[in-house]
Amino acid sequence: MTDEEYGVLRATAALWAGTSVLITDGRGRVLVQRVDYRDTFLLPGGAVDKGESPSQAAARELEEELGVTTTVDRGLAVDWVSASAVDAPPVMRFNGEVLHVYDGGTWDDDQIAAIRLPTHEIEAVEFAEPARLSDLMSPSDARRALSALRARVNAAGTVLLENGRPIAPTVLDTAGILRTARALHHYPFHPSPAPGGLPVRQSWGYLLAPDGRVVVLLDPATGAACLPGGRPESGDHGDPVATLRRESRKEANTEFGDPLFLGYLSDPDEPCARVRFAAALTSVGSATADPSTGRAYTRILATPEQALELFDWGPPATAQLAAVHRARERLGIPKAARQAVTELTVPTTW
Structure with a gap:
């Protein structure tokens, strides 16, 4: 030719x-x-x-x-x-x-x-x-x-x-993240204990792997992302750490060490506190279905910065992120370099 x-x-x-x-x-x-x-x-x-x-x-x-x-x-x-x-x-x-x-x-x-x-x-x-x-x-x-x-x-x-x-x-594609509207939660973040008498309506945690990344849960039905945690139940006896442990076991099959309190979010539409913790992961088991939904979350490790890109938490998220990194340093965990997210599929113990 x-x-x-x-x-x-x-x-x-x-x-x-x-x-x-x-x-x-x-x-x-x-x-x-x-x-x-x-x-x-x-x-x-x-x-x-x-x-x-x-x-x-x-x-x-x-x-x-x-x-x-x-x-x-x-x-x-x-x-x-x-x-x-x-x-x-x-x-x-x-x-x-x-x-x-x-x-x-x-x-x-x-x-x-x-x-x-x-x-x-x-x-x-x-x-x-x-x-x-x-x-x-x-x-x-x-x-x-x-x-x-x-x-x-x-x-x-x-x-x-x-x-x-x-x-x-990637796992973000197969989970379909960002295809449904992110919950808009521009709640003010307070890096201090919640005032006495203010009921706790939510307890979520930044569960840190040894490389500095955190567990994020992706709903396979909607692609929505959230941190491990949930609403208190009577069996928690008013202890937000007990709520976090119970919910993270149920949703993500994870265990963690002693958590550090980061602060709370105040809800302008409801007099309550949404508390946040950080803790070092100690183990991750096989994925199990959440009894309340019948679905198993897709679990990923992402940097805290990547995690916040999956939420619409507005300007207060900056102060929350700073609190996460202060706690990470106290826990002796390095800051994670930005990298591809990893799906948690194999049981692991640290």
Whole structure:
């Protein structure tokens, strides 16, 4: 085959090249754009122009669409988009696309205030709860955005997708995290004992493995995440540590050493305390079904920072995270490096 013949052959299989950027706010909501040429929302981004690299195209699109000049240098996902996955008119001759998704980071209030929209194409931007992406975006765009967001939380590097679906799903993908709305709990955190007379309605714990990561429970039915713990029962005799031990055994089949009290959350709608502890894990057994739901939680180890990305606890979460790390240091446990989450499947004793 001559060079010319080879070039013609490859040209018949050529795909479009595109790029998009995943940006979140401090609450983990995703920036999406309403455009004047589609009835669904999009991530910032667009086509890669001739002679551009995908990262250069991503930076150019951010400047054109949001008025923001920045470097885009961390990939989250590369998606192979088939021709059948996009409802493109025949006259467009869409033959498929390779679309690169980059990490635009978490933007603070000043960065968000600096957004300047062009006079055409981009009509508005908003930050959407991840669970709303499937309502706002086309099915393939929503799958891609959620897969990229899970890849960012998982911190395992760039993932490969086909029509928005990972070809090697992680536990976060199989559990479907962030596909249902996260409970909005922006309760004030108080790093002090709860006032006398204030009833304790919840006792949750940051159960720390020797590497500094904590146990997080994923509901297989909804993808919702929570920490081990629960509501007090009469058999706990008013002891929140007893509540935590009972609930963590029931939900996660875990045992832990003497816990350290972190503080409590006050609920503006109910006069109660939601207490928080930290403790060193001593053992993890096989997964068992929660008697109250009949379902076995998927148990993962994640850094405390990754765990908070799965919740919508608002600004008070910063103070709670600081209390966790103070307790971790007192327990003699190192700070975990950001890394891929690990599913707990094999019984382990420390």
